[in-house]
Amino acid sequence: MSQHVDVAIIGAGAAGVMTALKASANADLTIAVFEKDLREGANAAISSGSLAAGGTRFQREAGIEDSPEQHAADILEHSRDEAHADLVHAVCRVAPTMVEWLADELAYPIEIGLNLPRAGMAAIRLHSDVGRQGGVRLMRHLRDALGERDNVALVDGAPVVDLIGVDHVTGVVIEQNGVREEIRADTVVLAGDGFANNRELFARFCSELGEPVYAGVSTSTGDAVPWLEERRAVFANMGSCLRHGLVVADHGTRVSPSLQFYGAVWINTDGERFADEESIGYSPLAGVLFDQPGKRALMVWDDEAMAITQESELMRESIAAGAFGRARDVTELAERSRIDAKKLETALVAAPGRRQLSAPYHWAWLTHGVLTTQGGCEIDTLGRVLRDDGTPIPGLRAAGGTAVGISGPNSDGYMSGNGLLAAFGMGWIIGDDLAAAGVRRA
Structure with missing residues (x-):
């Protein structure tokens, strides 16, 4: 693999794979996705794989009235987090298009989950795979689709151990078989899981939750937190899970x-x-x-x-x-x-x-x-990571467990489907923006 790529993505979970799929629509871009260990999976893989979206054709065919606006209103009513209303509306707007794209472009067997009612939802809006095989089936399908993209390399067993550049991120440092290597990139996308399996970080940010059963994946260790702190990134809702x-x-x-x-x-x-x-x-x-x-x-x-x-x-x-x-x-x-x-x-x-x-x-x-944490670094509606002065860090984007979620400042604000909605939705937005911008990165 070349020592330079246009886009380096850290993590092959929901956010990382969706970002790569959408960015790869621009055939001129070279994209590398670096994953710690595919065998350990991602939190998306152990989820139910249910995709929340308001206003899809699957709902209309079932006689269900819904919309992205109602979806966003339901989330905000529970999260009480108007500070991140722009992110909520952004991912809710793309959600119905994304669900239909999965069915039409990627041939994923999806249906509206008529037997999947959830508290707080004004309409049934969880979409699931036919047969209810869950997140493992969804992630396998998406990674298989990624494998067909000639301009994407999915590198397993290659944890990222650092970022290159402080004021302007220009690449990543990966480690394979004990050997470290620098990979330069015009844009780096942080798309790892959260920090629920990092005892030190969990005790630091979520001590009021006690010592609950941990039911997430082992790789949720919050590796990006110290990198982001070094670069003066702002964090939000870190006590939310x-x-x-x-x-x-x-x-x-x-x-x-x-x-x-x-x-x-x-x-x-x-x-x-x-x-x-x-x-x-x-x-x-x-x-x-x-x-x-x-x-x-x-x-x-x-x-x-x-x-x-x-x-x-x-x-x-x-x-x-x-x-x-x-x-x-x-x-x-x-x-x-x-x-x-x-x-x-x-x-x-x-x-x-x-x-x-x-x-x-x-x-x-x-x-x-x-299962996982819901707090993370502040981002704008294009996924750009924000510093403490409100400006974006050049060359750096974030989504998934690394970025702030859409469930508010505490765990009571979580609504079913919020995790995958935030991860896939922001991955979709970032990937689209990178594809449209071509090799000119911000």
Whole structure:
């Protein structure tokens, strides 16, 4: 590989691969994507692979009214982060075009997830692969597409260990087999995961979350944080995480966030319902569980709810792990959960307007976990990294886990799909801009 490329991308996750795909539309550009370890994957690969977009043809064909503006409004209502409204609107605007491009240009088998309702969404807008194989299928498909681009090199086993240049970034330093090499580039794109698997950084920025179960990938070590600090980049929302309150205790797998929309209930160890199951997303649920006795809760659902959700990737993984129990009636559920039977009977009564569960019951003990961080460096709507004086650092862009997300200053602001929306959306925007600008980089 040449010692100079037009675009050097750090990370082959959602943001990195999308940036490369879109930038490669300009055949005159040479692009290199440097990845630590494809075997370890990326957080996108262990996600559900659900793509949030408002105003797609898939929604219209299903009779669903939605728009990018409504999508952005829903996100901002939850994040309460008007400071980053421009980023939210930017990624929501490109989301429907991006989803349709995946289907039409990359032949990805996508559909609107009619059985994927989520808290806080004014309309069903999660799009998933047919068969619900999740993020691993999506990332494999995108990387295969990238492999067909003659002007892109995906270099595995080549972690970036530093950036070249302080006031103006002009390349990266990679390490392969213990040997370091400088790669010059007109534009460097930071597209790595966050820092949730870096104990020092997590304790520094997210100490109030305690020590939750970590359910992300091992490579989320926040390598770019010190590079950015050296270059006077501004950081925002560093205490915000994608938390998960639907982690099965003692197993580490997760259950479907759709279950509560089909009657599933949450019961604490005292036998009490403690939240409106349909009104709270799985990230803020983690904070609610943190305050419950034992930091856990019993989730109960029935055969009908199981039949609707069991083909999702999350449920298949939990089923394979033996993470669920099954009780023929309330008496057995009380024996298995060690919660008083009379309290369980009361707790299982459906709220007004909600579906009543019926025996036999499925159940699992839930605890709180963290999948990835949502804070990062400040960027503008073209992904340019901003310094503390508000000016962009020449030659440097960021997206994905390295950049500030769209979920606000704390974990309660996360809405389902926000992570992939921010990563793919900003990757799309950066890649388009690089392709249009050609070899003239900023």
